[in-house]
Amino acid sequence: MNEFQRIDAFLEAFSRKPAPFGPGDDAAVLPPTKREQVVTTDALVEGVHFSRRTFTFGQVGHKALAVNLSDVAAMGAKPTWALCALQLPDDVSDKDLRELSAGMAALAAAHGVSLVGGNVTRGLQLSVTMTVAGEIPQGRRPMTRSGARPGHRVYVSGPLGSASAGLEVLSRAKRDAKGKLLVDKEWEALVLAQRSPSPHVRWGLEASRFASSAIDVSDGLVQDLGHVCEASGVGMTLDSGALPVLEALLLWAETEQHVHQHALTGGEDYVLAVTVPPSRVPAFEQHLQKLGHGAFPIGAVTRTRGIVVDGAPFAGRGGFQHFGR
Amino acid sequence: MNEFQRIDAFLEAFSRKPAPFGPGDDAAVLPPTKREQVVTTDALVEGVHFSRRTFTFGQVGHKALAVNLSDVAAMGAKPTWALCALQLPDDVSDKDLRELSAGMAALAAAHGVSLVGGNVTRGLQLSVTMTVAGEIPQGRRPMTRSGARPGHRVYVSGPLGSASAGLEVLSRAKRDAKGKLLVDKEWEALVLAQRSPSPHVRWGLEASRFASSAIDVSDGLVQDLGHVCEASGVGMTLDSGALPVLEALLLWAETEQHVHQHALTGGEDYVLAVTVPPSRVPAFEQHLQKLGHGAFPIGAVTRTRGIVVDGAPFAGRGGFQHFGR
Numbered sequence: 011m012n013e014f015q016r017i018d019a020f021l022e023a024f025s026r027k028p029a030p031f032g033p034g035d036d037a038a039v040l041p042p043t044k045r046e047q048v049v050t051t052d053a054l055v056e057g058v059h060f061s062r063r064t065f066t067f068g069q070v071g072h073k074a075l076a077v078n079l080s081d082v083a084a085m086g087a088k089p090t091w092a093l094c095a096l097q098l099p100d101d102v103s104d105k106d107l108r109e110l111s112a113g114m115a116a117l118a119a120a121h122g123v124s125l126v127g128g129n130v131t132r133g134l135q136l137s138v139t140m141t142v143a144g145e146i147p148q149g150r151r152p153m154t155r156s157g158a159r160p161g162h163r164v165y166v167s168g169p170l171g172s173a174s175a176g177l178e179v180l181s182r183a184k185r186d187a188k189g190k191l192l193v194d195k196e197w198e199a200l201v202l203a204q205r206s207p208s209p210h211v212r213w214g215l216e217a218s219r220f221a222s223s224a225i226d227v228s229d230g231l232v233q234d235l236g237h238v239c240e241a242s243g244v245g246m247t248l249d250s251g252a253l254p255v256l257e258a259l260l261l262w263a264e265t266e267q268h269v270h271q272h273a274l275t276g277g278e279d280y281v282l283a284v285t286v287p288p289s290r291v292p293a294f295e296q297h298l299q300k301l302g303h304g305a306f307p308i309g310a311v312t313r314t315r316g317i318v319v320d321g322a323p324f325a326g327r328g329g330f331q332h333f334g335r
Numbered sequence: 336m337n338e339f340q341r342i343d344a345f346l347e348a349f350s351r352k353p354a355p356f357g358p359g360d361d362a363a364v365l366p367p368t369k370r371e372q373v374v375t376t377d378a379l380v381e382g383v384h385f386s387r388r389t390f391t392f393g394q395v396g397h398k399a400l401a402v403n404l405s406d407v408a409a410m411g412a413k414p415t416w417a418l419c420a421l422q423l424p425d426d427v428s429d430k431d432l433r434e435l436s437a438g439m440a441a442l443a444a445a446h447g448v449s450l451v452g453g454n455v456t457r458g459l460q461l462s463v464t465m466t467v468a469g470e471i472p473q474g475r476r477p478m479t480r481s482g483a484r485p486g487h488r489v490y491v492s493g494p495l496g497s498a499s500a501g502l503e504v505l506s507r508a509k510r511d512a513k514g515k516l517l518v519d520k521e522w523e524a525l526v527l528a529q530r531s532p533s534p535h536v537r538w539g540l541e542a543s544r545f546a547s548s549a550i551d552v553s554d555g556l557v558q559d560l561g562h563v564c565e566a567s568g569v570g571m572t573l574d575s576g577a578l579p580v581l582e583a584l585l586l587w588a589e590t591e592q593h594v595h596q597h598a599l600t601g602g603e604d605y606v607l608a609v610t611v612p613p614s615r616v617p618a619f620e621q622h623l624q625k626l627g628h629g630a631f632p633i634g635a636v637t638r639t640r641g642i643v644v645d646g647a648p649f650a651g652r653g654g655f656q657h658f659g660r
Contacts, residue, residue, distance in 0.1 A: 035566075036409040037375035037469070039477045043367050050362035051418040051466060052455050058457045084361040095420075095464045129376050132383045139420045141376060141466040144362070152364045213601040226361055241360075277449055304344050 016098065016130050019107050024113035024125050025296035036065030039066025039164075040091065046146040047078035047090075050081040053139040054103045062136070064180040068113030069205040074138035075117045076107055077228065079209035080280040082098065084226035086153040086218025087144030089211060091126045092118065094140050095131025112136070136316050147215065153224035153284070155241035160273065162285040162311040164246055165294075167213040168205075168304065168313035169256045170231055171269065179262070197260040207280040213303050214282050230275040232317055232324050235283060242285075247310035247318045250274065274319065284310055341423065341455050343433050349450050350439035362588035363451035365416065371471040372415075375406040378464040382426075387461070389505040389516065392431045393438030394530040401441045402553065405605040411478040411543025412469030414536060417443065419465050422458025435463070441513045443500035444538055472540065476607070478549035480566035487547050487636040489571055489611040490619075493539040493629065494528075494581045495556055496594065499601025502531030504587070515648050524583040532605040538628050545619035546609035555600040557642055557649050558610060564642065567610075572643045573634035575599065575627035599644065611638055 052059060054074040066075075075092065082089045092113070098107070118125060123142070146152050153285045179197045186192055193201050210226075217224065223242055231253075239245055252275040263269040286294045298305040317324045347479040379384075379385060400417065407414045421440070423432070443450060448467070471477050504522045511517055518526050535551075543550065548567055552559045556578075564570055578598040588594040611619045623630040642649045 035477075035479045036549075037373035037477075039410070039479075040372045041416050042369055042371060042372060045367055047365045047367070049365060049416075049418060049466075049468075050452060051464075053420050053422065053454055053456050053464070055422060055456050055458055057459070075486045081361040085364070087362070091374075091468055094373060095376045095378050096464065097380060098380065127375060129378055130466075131380050133462065134382070135651040137422065137458065137462070139376075139454075140379070141374075141418055143374075146364075152360075154360045154364075162577070210357055216495040224361075231440075245458035318465075 013130055016107060019104050019165050020096070020111045021128070022108060024114040025119065040126065043145065045148060046152060048082055048085045048087045048146065049141060050078055051054045051139065051141045052077045053080060053137055056136040064183070065205055067109035070136070070138060071110035071113030072117050072206050074140050075114050075142070076207045076209045076280060077232060078140045079121060079211055080118070080207070080226040080228065082144035083209050083211040083214030084153065084224050084282055085144065086214050086224065087146050088215060089121050089123045089142055089144045092140055092142045092268055094125060094128035094138065096128065096130045097135065097137040098130060099134060099136055100132070102136060109182060116311060127330045130270055148220050151219060152216070153218050153221055153279035155223055155238045156226055158238050158242035158244050158285040158311045159221040159222060159287070160244055160311050160313040162281065163291055163307055164235070164248070164285055164309040164311065165305045165307055166227065166254065166281050166283045167210045168279070168281040169216070169229065169254045169259070170279050170281065171259050171272030171276040172200050172203035172256050173278035174260055175259050175272050176200035176202070179206060187287045197258055197262055199256050200262060204278065205220060207278065209280055210282050213298070216298060216301060216303065217282065217284050217294070217305070219297065220286050220290045222287055224284040227279050227281050227283050229276045231283065232274050235317060238283070238285070239315065245312040245317060246309055247312055250320050252306070252308045254304070254306040274324070338455055341432060344429050345421070345436045345455070348436040350444065352410055364452065368470065368657065370473060370519060371477060372468055373407055373410045373412045373471065373477060374466060374468045375403055376464065376466045377403045377406060377435040378462055381461040388528055389508070392434035395461070396435035396438030397442050397531050399533045400439050400448070400467070401532045401605060403467035404442070404446060404536055404554065405464045405532070405551040407469035408534050408536040408539030408563065409478065409538050409549050409607055410469065411475060411549065412471050413540060414446050414448045414467055414469045416449045417465055417467045419453035419463065421453065421455045421651050422462040424459060424461055425457070425573060427461060456622070459570050467557060475543050477481060478517070478539070478546050480548055480550055480563045482547040482548060483563050483567035483569050483610040483636045484612070485569055485636050485638040488616055489560070489610055489636065490608050490632055491552065491579065491608045492535045492542070492607040493604070494579045495552065495604055495606065496584050496597030496601040497525050497581050498529035498532060498588055498603035500584050501525035501527070501546065502595050505529060514541045522583055522587055524581050524585060527596050529603065532603065534618060535607050537569070538623070541623060541626060541628065542607065542609050542619070544622065545611050545615040547612055549607060549609040552604050552606050552608050555602045556608065557599050560593055560642060563610070564640065570637040570642060572637055573633055575645050577633045579630070579631040599649070600610045631659055
């Protein structure tokens with residue numbers, strides 16, 4: 011396949027072929043926007059964020075979009091359009107590319123996101139770099155990291171530590187005679203969190219009515235909350251017993267300490283963490299309950315800098331770092 | 336350096352540190368736009384688009400932005416903001432990164448483009464994937480590939496074939512004792528076109544008052560005009576003697592045929608090609624002349640499909656393909 015055939019293969023899964031992709035125009039044209047927009051870019055790189063041993067191409071396509079949608083969700087925005095830049099090694103087949111595209115297109119359709127353009131080039135590593143935009147709903151303001159104040163409550167949108175545990179499950183998994191990875195039924199929820207995270211877009215949109223600050227938990231809870239503390243000039247106390255975790259993590263981890271380690275420092279959960287002023291707490295909790303979403307209180311914002319867990323300053327490694335120390 | 340220190344090093348060259356980059360917020364917030372926007376994404380990948388043997392890090396940063404600005408220019412838009420996603424191998428030093436950033440920042444400043452966010456990750460190959468947006472001026476429409484009609488004249492915005500010749504010059508260049516590439520003074524203009532292309536942003540903005548279609552010449556003139564022909568349902572006749580080329584290309588190429596080969600099929604020139612209706616030709620030429628820009632007539636749009644050069648259907652390979660045939 012040449013470059014243009016590759017683009018065609020990639021685009022088949024999307025409902026409408028966007029004109030600007032490849033042999034269309036040089037750029038996508040977008041109408042004027044009445045509301046504030048957010049834009050973000052994030053990449054999924056083979057050997058860094060996934061391996062072909064443990065991810066299907068469909069999961070790679072899904073996750074590349076999901077990690078960007080999570081950033082948009084953390085701003086309290088509704089996702090609107092996306093661009094996709096692919097680096098493809100020569101051994102990625104036509105079929106592989108269609109699978110990657112189908113995984114991405116399904117998630118895009120679920121969130122009403124239009125793929126408006128992209129780029130395809132050769133590369134040694136498979137990588138998918140996406141840019142995703144969103145729109146701030148009328149009358150709302152984007153959530154940022156700088157609005158947390160002492161006394162505000164800290165909430166997360168879902169279970170923590172699942173994705174990093176799922177990565178360990180996958181790395182230890184054996185294969186059957188046909189090469190299929192063997193994962194115990196009990197750990198499937200962990201593996202799903204690692205390979206097919208569901209960005210909490212609706213949660214972010216609803217939480218933005220109440221929250222004073224927000225971030226998505228991508229590098230590990232303590233590290234990401236550390237960014238909120240830094241941007242807001244505050245500290246936090248967290249209660250490790252209150253951290254929501256999947257049943258599967260409780261079963262899989264050998265000790266309570268191990269569970270907490272994953273929940274506090276495991277990356278890639280793509281849940282949202284927000285702070286809410288005390289006066290807004292009842293309305294916030296009620297509103298999210300009514301919508302069938304959970305909101306899990308895990309701690310409080312403090313005047314004293316630093317993150318304190320169960321009464322002691324957090325001393326462990328904060329989370330995932332792309333570059334070693 | 337850890338991930339956040341790398342981001343800080345990268346951002347130093349830019350006039351204002353964009354909050355959303357890395358430990359800022361999860362996405363950049365942009366105000367509503369009154370006018371149509373264009374967005375495009377393009378990547379510069381080590382081993383595919385450049386090698387560290389022949390490019391400085393500053394040139395890599397410059398070119399990564401330039402190729403995207405050229406796409407925005409081809410739509411007749413004024414560039415506004417950019418996102419930058421970096422994949423960095425471990426052997427890229429702090430100093431290298433600052434050089435890359437300085438090259439990009441200088442071009443961004445020249446075009447009034449704000450870097451509003453980005454992402455840094457590890458990778459085996461150095462790659463720079465940018466997303467650039469632009470705004471269509473009030474009262475204008477974006478230029479597309481589909482508006483060329485029989486009888487319209489074909490123009491380009493500058494010399495052709497320089498960048499591909501420059502690549503050959505670089506690939507044959509020897510090094511001095513200190514490792515510096517030795518390039519003859521005579522061929523410096525060719526090498527400059529390869530390593531530091533100047534996107535024709537102003538030209539595109541002005542041409543959009545008159546043009547019926549446009550494209551940027553990135554993969555080779557015939558291939559790129561082929562996209563215009565396909566999108567417009569037309570053909571073209573080109574006059575190879577009219578193709579603008581640098582003096583350096585005339586000197587460097589051994590035969591006239593060799594000159595034409597580079598001008599017709601050499602990639603990466605990042606000049607613009609437009610079609611202009613005959614009734615608009617005098618005003619178009621006058622307007623661009625008055626502004627001190629050249630506009631080079633190279634042919635005409637025909638009803639018959641296909642591209643004809645000097646009276647014969649073009650038979651050669653059309654241009655650069657990322658993936659083999």
